[in-house]
Amino acid sequence: MTPATGRTLRKILAQYQKELLGDWLQTQLAASTLRPDLMRENELREQSRELLALLQSAAQNGNLEQTDGPEWAGIREFLARLSRSRAQQGFSSAETATFVFSLKQPLFTRLRTEFAQDAQGLADEMWIANNVLDRLGLYTTEMYLKGREEVIQRQQREMMELSTPVVQLWENILALPLIGTLDSERTQVVMESLLQKIVDTGASIAIIDITGVPTVDTLVAQHLLKTVAAARLMGADCIISGIRPQIAQTIVHLGVNLSDVTTKASLADAFSIALKRTQAKLPPQMGTTS
Amino acid sequence: MEKIPILKMGRFLLVTIQVDMHDQLAMQLQENLTDRIVAVRARGVLIDISSLEVVDSFIGRMISNIAAMARVLDAETVVVGIQPAVAITLVELGLSLEGVRTALDVDRGMAMLQQQLAGQR
Numbered sequence: 001m002t003p004a005t006g007r008t009l010r011k012i013l014a015q016y017q018k019e020l021l022g023d024w025l026q027t028q029l030a031a032s033t034l035r036p037d038l039m040r041e042n043e044l045r046e047q048s049r050e051l052l053a054l055l056q057s058a059a060q061n062g063n064l065e066q067t068d069g070p071e072w073a074g075i076r077e078f079l080a081r082l083s084r085s086r087a088q089q090g091f092s093s094a095e096t097a098t099f100v101f102s103l104k105q106p107l108f109t110r111l112r113t114e115f116a117q118d119a120q121g122l123a124d125e126m127w128i129a130n131n132v133l134d135r136l137g138l139y140t141t142e143m144y145l146k147g148r149e150e151v152i153q154r155q156q157r158e159m160m161e162l163s164t165p166v167v168q169l170w171e172n173i174l175a176l177p178l179i180g181t182l183d184s185e186r187t188q189v190v191m192e193s194l195l196q197k198i199v200d201t202g203a204s205i206a207i208i209d210i211t212g213v214p215t216v217d218t219l220v221a222q223h224l225l226k227t228v229a230a231a232r233l234m235g236a237d238c239i240i241s242g243i244r245p246q247i248a249q250t251i252v253h254l255g256v257n258l259s260d261v262t263t264k265a266s267l268a269d270a271f272s273i274a275l276k277r278t279q280a281k282l283p284p285q286m287g288t289t290s
Numbered sequence: 291m292e293k294i295p296i297l298k299m300g301r302f303l304l305v306t307i308q309v310d311m312h313d314q315l316a317m318q319l320q321e322n323l324t325d326r327i328v329a330v331r332a333r334g335v336l337i338d339i340s341s342l343e344v345v346d347s348f349i350g351r352m353i354s355n356i357a358a359m360a361r362v363l364d365a366e367t368v369v370v371g372i373q374p375a376v377a378i379t380l381v382e383l384g385l386s387l388e389g390v391r392t393a394l395d396v397d398r399g400m401a402m403l404q405q406q407l408a409g410q411r
Contacts, residue, residue, distance in 0.1 A: 188378070191374075191378055191381075192374060192378065195374030195377055195378070196374050198374075198394065199373075199374060199394070202394055202395075202398075204394070204398070226381045226382075229381045229386035230374075230377040230378055230380075230381045230386075231377075232386070232392060233369075233372045233376075233377040233380055233381070233386065233387060233392050234372055234374065234377050234392065234394055235370070235372075235392045235393035235394040235395075235398060235399075236394070
């Protein structure tokens with residue numbers, strides 16, 4: 001048995017680069033996964049050419065059994081860049097991986113003509129080529145997912161920053177309109193910004209408005225109570241407002257104890273009681289219209 | 291040996307905790323404070339922890355204990371100057387200092403005690 005050396009594979013990659021590229025492009029352009037709406041043909045041609053050149057140089061210098069060596073760093077970097085840009089262009093992960101996998105057909109055709117008489121050699125060499133392309137394809141998918149995850153994480157961070165405004169309604173009165181679900185990470189951010197604002201403004205009452213919180217379960221309620229407790233430690237009373245009828249029902253059904261906290265149905269009610277408690281004086285032009 | 295100073299301000303006592311607490315210091319503070327409350331017939335105790343950046347369950351419990359002792363001696367305790375990070379830590383530890391009054395700073399704490407004293411008369 002001849003050892004699986006990959007010598008022929010290297011030779012083909014070096015000698016028939018142009019022909020391979022031509023065949024490969026033809027396959028890709030004919031395939032159903034082609035997305036002319038997302039990408040122009042010459043861009044695809046450029047990427048194919050670059051990948052083939054990188055594959056050739058990597059295969060020439062590096063080990064075909066392991067695609068994580070330093071010789072493969074160039075092609076890995078190229079694939080990472082490619083999958084990230086394809087993720088942003090709107091390709092699916094299958095379409096992105098197919099870009100690499102579609103090289104198999106032209107490459108295997110070359111191998112077959114090369115090993116016309118030698119079935120054993122052909123099988124060995126094909127196995128190597130198959131392995132290399134599989135690994136590169138899987139790597140592409142991995143990078144694609146990573147690119148997607150980065151996008152998601154960035155959006156999460158941005159949402160987090162946008163979603164916790166603390167506004168001063170009046171002297172000594174803060175309002176915290178919450179929008180979206182409260183998870184533990186967000187609660188932490190909400191708490192921090194609220195407490196910091198209490199320190200900055202010296203407020204004695206904080207109104208937490210949950211009109212924009214879609215559902216309140218035991219966890220969300222617990223987070224709310226934590227925020228209230230932390231604000232109390234800073235010497236500020238909390239009023240929870242904007243409790244919708246369904247949420248009131250859920251809270252009671254869940255057995256959440258909100259009896260220590262002042263609750264109001266609307267922000268207006270909460271504000272008026274906060275004004276009363278702080279004994280705030282309205283400026284004359286506001287209070288004496290009637 | 292470090293010692294936590296207890297200052298008398300009118301009918302109130304002001305305790306400013308500025309060093310890391312440990313068992314012995316806490317015991318000593320409890321002893322000194324209860325002595326002083328009785329000696330000056332204090333009606334209120336202000337504990338200022340604004341210079342504490344880190345708290346643990348030990349300090350949380352100690353503060354609760356001091357408040358309970360002071361209440362027995364008819365003096366209201368107000369804890370003032372809790373930092374945001376400290377407040378979050380205490381809540382996460384499950385120590386929300388129930389039964390202890392809190393205020394943002396010494397000024398407000400003092401006002402709170404005075405108001406209460408006026409109400410009792």
